[in-house]
Amino acid sequence: MTVTTQQPPPQRGTGARAADLLARVFGGGSATVFALLIVVFAAIFIVNPSFAEPPSLMAFLKQAAPLMILAIGQYFVIVSGEFDLSVGSLVGAQVVIAAALIDGEDGRTVPVILLMVGFGILVGLVNGLITTLLKVQSFITTLGMMLVLYGAIRLWTGGAPTGALSEAFRQPGRGGIDMSVVRQLPYALLILIGIIVIAVAVMRSSYGRTLMATGDNERAAGFSGVRVWRVRTLAFVISSVAATLAAILIGGYAGVTAQVGQGLEFTAITAVVLGGVVLGGGRGSVVAAMAGALTLEALFVLFNQLSMPSTIRPAVQGVIIIAAVAYAARERARPRHHQEVPTQPATQS
Amino acid sequence: MSRAVAVTGTGRTTRRRLGATELVWLALAAVVVIGAVLVALDDQNLFSIANIRDMLSRSSLLGFVAIGQTLVILCRSLDLSVGYVMALSSLIAATTMNGDPARVPLAIGAVLLVAGGIGLCNGLIVTVLKVNPFIATLGVGLIIKGYLDTEYQGPAGDVPSSFQQFGFSRIGPVPVSTLVMLLVAVAGILFLRRTRTGYHMFAVGGSADVARLSGIRTGRVLVTAHVLCSVAAGIAGLLIAARFGTGSALVYNSGYDLESIAAVVLGGTLLMGGRGGIGGTIAGVLILAVLDTVFNILAIDPFFKDVLRGTIIVAAVAIYARRQLDRRASRIRFGGDGGSGGSAPPGAPPDNAPGDPVPAGQGGAR
Numbered sequence: 001m002t003v004t005t006q007q008p009p010p011q012r013g014t015g016a017r018a019a020d021l022l023a024r025v026f027g028g029g030s031a032t033v034f035a036l037l038i039v040v041f042a043a044i045f046i047v048n049p050s051f052a053e054p055p056s057l058m059a060f061l062k063q064a065a066p067l068m069i070l071a072i073g074q075y076f077v078i079v080s081g082e083f084d085l086s087v088g089s090l091v092g093a094q095v096v097i098a099a100a101l102i103d104g105e106d107g108r109t110v111p112v113i114l115l116m117v118g119f120g121i122l123v124g125l126v127n128g129l130i131t132t133l134l135k136v137q138s139f140i141t142t143l144g145m146m147l148v149l150y151g152a153i154r155l156w157t158g159g160a161p162t163g164a165l166s167e168a169f170r171q172p173g174r175g176g177i178d179m180s181v182v183r184q185l186p187y188a189l190l191i192l193i194g195i196i197v198i199a200v201a202v203m204r205s206s207y208g209r210t211l212m213a214t215g216d217n218e219r220a221a222g223f224s225g226v227r228v229w230r231v232r233t234l235a236f237v238i239s240s241v242a243a244t245l246a247a248i249l250i251g252g253y254a255g256v257t258a259q260v261g262q263g264l265e266f267t268a269i270t271a272v273v274l275g276g277v278v279l280g281g282g283r284g285s286v287v288a289a290m291a292g293a294l295t296l297e298a299l300f301v302l303f304n305q306l307s308m309p310s311t312i313r314p315a316v317q318g319v320i321i322i323a324a325v326a327y328a329a330r331e332r333a334r335p336r337h338h339q340e341v342p343t344q345p346a347t348q349s
Numbered sequence: 350m351s352r353a354v355a356v357t358g359t360g361r362t363t364r365r366r367l368g369a370t371e372l373v374w375l376a377l378a379a380v381v382v383i384g385a386v387l388v389a390l391d392d393q394n395l396f397s398i399a400n401i402r403d404m405l406s407r408s409s410l411l412g413f414v415a416i417g418q419t420l421v422i423l424c425r426s427l428d429l430s431v432g433y434v435m436a437l438s439s440l441i442a443a444t445t446m447n448g449d450p451a452r453v454p455l456a457i458g459a460v461l462l463v464a465g466g467i468g469l470c471n472g473l474i475v476t477v478l479k480v481n482p483f484i485a486t487l488g489v490g491l492i493i494k495g496y497l498d499t500e501y502q503g504p505a506g507d508v509p510s511s512f513q514q515f516g517f518s519r520i521g522p523v524p525v526s527t528l529v530m531l532l533v534a535v536a537g538i539l540f541l542r543r544t545r546t547g548y549h550m551f552a553v554g555g556s557a558d559v560a561r562l563s564g565i566r567t568g569r570v571l572v573t574a575h576v577l578c579s580v581a582a583g584i585a586g587l588l589i590a591a592r593f594g595t596g597s598a599l600v601y602n603s604g605y606d607l608e609s610i611a612a613v614v615l616g617g618t619l620l621m622g623g624r625g626g627i628g629g630t631i632a633g634v635l636i637l638a639v640l641d642t643v644f645n646i647l648a649i650d651p652f653f654k655d656v657l658r659g660t661i662i663v664a665a666v667a668i669y670a671r672r673q674l675d676r677r678a679s680r681i682r683f684g685g686d687g688g689s690g691g692s693a694p695p696g697a698p699p700d701n702a703p704g705d706p707v708p709a710g711q712g713g714a715r
Contacts, residue, residue: 085607135670136663137620143607144663151655159652266487279481315495322488326478 032328033275033291036320040298047305054182062176062186063253064297066091066246069192070264071271071293072199072286073242076235078272081215081281082131082138084236085265086145087243090123092261093153094247096161099256104164113169116244123149124240128233138236146265154258161256173252188249195245199286202238211235215281270321271296276328369617369625372672373632376665380636384643393646398522400642408638409526410585410592412631414609415616416530416537417581419630420574422613423541425554425622426475426482428575430490431582431609432601434464437493438586440596443506450509457587464583465576467493472572490606497598504595516591526588533581537627546573554622611662612637617669636665 045052051060070087077084094116101112127145131138172191176184202208213221214231222228250260269279275292277284299320303313381395388395414431421428438460445456467489474485518525541547549570552560561567585605590596610620616633618625640661644654 130663130667134667136666137614139620140611140614140666141663143611144659147655147659147662151652151657151659155650155652155656270484270487273481273484279483309499311498312495314491314498315493318488318491318495321491322474322478322480322485325480325484325488326474329479329481 031276032324033288033295036274036324037291037295037298040295040302044298044302044305047302051301051305055184058176058182058184058186058189060297060301061192062174062188064294065186065188065192066173066249066253067264067267067271067297068290068293069195069242069246069249070268071275071289072195073239073246074265074268074272075199075275075277075284075286075289076211076238076242077138078269078277078279078289079215079281079284079286080211080232080235081218082232082235083142083269083279084127084239085139085142085269086123086127086149087239087246087268088261088264088266089146089149089153090120090240090243090261091247091250091264092259093149094120094244095251095256095260096153096157098169098247098251099161099163099165100157102163102166102169104166106166106168109166109168113248116247117241120240120244121237124237125233127240128236129229131236132229132232142265160258163256165251165256169248170252170255173249173254175252188253191245191249195242196287196290199290203286207231207234212282215283217282267296268293274321274324369669370629370632372669373615373617373629373636376668377632377636377639380639384639388643388646391647395643395646400646401522402519402524403645404635404638404642405522405527406524407641408634409524409530410588411605411608411612411637412527412530412634413533413581413585413588414605415612415630415634416534416627417578418609418613419616419618419625419627420537420541420550421482421578422610422618422620423550423554423622423625424571424574425557426571426574427486427610427620428471428578428582429483429486429606430467430471430493431578431585432603432605433490433493433497434467434579434582435586435589435605436497436596436598436600437467438464438583439589439593439600440497440501440505440598442587442590443504443508443594443596446506446508446512446590448507448509450511453509453512456512460583460587461580464579464586468576468579469572471579472575475575476568476571490601494601497601501596501598504593504597506590506596508590508594513591513594516588526591529584531631533584534627534631541626546570550574551623554624556623608637615662615665 050056070091074084074087097119098112098116101115102108123145127138127141130136130141172187176186176188179185203212210221210226210231213224214226214228218228221231247261254260271293272284272289273279273292274295275284275288275290277289277292296317299317300313303316308316385395388400394400414435418428418431441463442456442460445459446452471482471486471489474480474489475482478485480488515526515529520528541550549560549565549567550573552563552565553567553570557567560570586600589600612633613625613630614620614633615636616625616629616631618629637658640658641654644657649657
């Protein structure tokens with residue numbers, strides 16, 4: 001996973017093409033996150049060289065996959081110019097739903113998962129339609145959804161989660177294919193790779209470009225024939241479905257507690273912004289958003305390796321986030337300066 | 350705010366439209382009436398002294414935070430650190446006082462100073478380092494959280510009974526804390542309407558570029574807003590200390606950050622900045638307080654309360670949006686361009702006079 005990001009010197013031919021490709025994949029403004037990722041990983045390897053061995057890397061990826069999937073989902077919403085604050089609650093709700101409905105019986109696993117996906121789509125649709133058709137700002141829509149889900153789930157279960165997950169349900173989150181080198185290839189990693197491939201493909205499809213255009217300038221996109229409401233609503237649905245998948249992995253990995261998912265929305269948004277994606281839309285790449293999530297998870301591992309007291313971790317995390325985003329903003333400010341300032345002087349009094 | 354409609358609305362239809370603030374107060378009236386009817390059906394009286402007292406004392410704490418949050422949101426920024434500032438302030442207040450009435454002024458000074466300093470950090474990170482306010486204030490909040498978790502394992506300090514009066518004493522049915530909150534609100538309204546910086550806040554929120562080109566030091570305005578916001582959160586922290594009798598770090602779990610933003614938006618202030626005001630925010634805070642009191646009287650399941658609250662917030666904002674955004678559906682950033690270029694896109698809502706999209710610029714006239 002140590003993706004090499006050092007930009008090759010601009011030679012002609014393959015070198016230049018590779019540089020171009022790297023810049024495109026990693027999205028110009030998001031070099032910071034890859035640099036930070038490498039630094040954090042280097043620090044982990046120095047502190048604990050055995051972490052570099054494939055089995056522990058695989059274990060790390062298994063643990064990091066849910067947040068990365070959440071970040072990918074959140075990316076679609078953010079790049080379209082909106083927020084999704086409901087993902088944390090949705091993850092919690094989905095895990096509780098799964099536990100209550102499966103109730104430990106393997107046979108119910110698949111139907112319940114289908115039901116969860118359906119519920120995720122429904123939540124995304126509601127978020128999206130309220131935001132686009134009723135013109136409620138997404139911050140408020142999804143904040144409301146967060147409260148509703150939080151309350152409704154606890155109301156339903158009477159405060160504490162009931163039931164149990166089935167063994168089959170827990171497989172994607174904790175299981176894997178046994179192999180020689182890496183000991184176990186986690187299913188979570190395979191799912192993650194699948195989702196990344198789909199996400200990159202979607203962003204390169206006409207939908208992805210439309211989404212980006214909508215986030216950049218909703219009005220202009222509307223005039224060019226984009227059905228803005230449809231594009232945005234779909235982004236919310238994608239985010240909710242991603243949250244559902246993340247819930248399946250988290251439920252499998254960590255089991256059911258009342259606190260599952262709490263605060264995840266902020267972590268996911270932080271990850272996306274750390275990846276150089278601009279809040280307000282229209283800028284940033286999905287791979288970088290995912291790298292932001294990976295960086296955060298790696299940071300948590302580093303805190304563990306340094307056996308840093310858990311109480312000061314938030315502080316260090318806060319400093320690093322601010323520093324990284326400030327650095328990225330400094331980088332981005334230069335080339336974009338011309339576009340930001342209107343060229344003609346304002347004629348207002 | 351009725352003047353605002355008359356001044357901004359050059360079109361003929363606008364005169365009959367209600368301003369955002371009136372709408373919010375109407376919504377508050379509706380909530381009160383519906384709540385009173387529901388409570389009456391339960392054979393109780395919403396307007397009993399005890400219930401009014403309950404509503405008002407609920408509103409004061411959120412009120413302080415929301416007033417500050419309004420200023421920041423008007424500037425098109427955001428403050429997610431207020432919950433942590435409140436917790437920190439309550440601890441600083443309680444530990445500084447340490448049971449000694451003579452140290453109360455010192456504690457208040459220390460709290461305001463520290464809170465202002467945090468606001469200064471927020472503002473500088475946003476303006477100088479150009480970090481998105483969402484991340485900047487979230488990060489600063491995390492830093493404070495780290496400090497709180499490390500330094501304070503539980504409640505700390507001791508608030509002398511003289512200062513606890515701030516939390517408990519009343520004049521008639523009205524708690525002193527609510528009066529102070531209303532005074533701060535009035536001061537805030539005067540600040541926004543009567544001072545240069547207040548005017549500038551609307552301008553910066555409407556369009557930072559246009560504001561800068563018009564000679565406003567946008568950075569200073571934004572930093573001022575953040576400092577005032579944190580100071581307001583600091584006052585809320587003082588109130589917490591006065592009510593609890595000690596400082597408590599766990600306040601940050603109470604969700605005041607998001608709730609204050611919800612109150613501000615419920616009060617008709619646009620999250621995109623440049624439009625709104627403290628008058629509406631107070632109504633928003635009161636709506637939430639009345640809802641809470643009604644839920645309490647009716648003994649509604651606490652989890653169902655969350656469901657209702659979420660639904661009501663979204664529904665209320667949807668109703669405002671119907672009334673406001675149909676005319677002003679254009680994003681403010683586009684509105685600014687339309688004003689300077691004079692070439693409104695063909696599909697633009699026709700009811701605006703050409704100068705209208707700019708009121709954000711001189712919107713201080715409101």
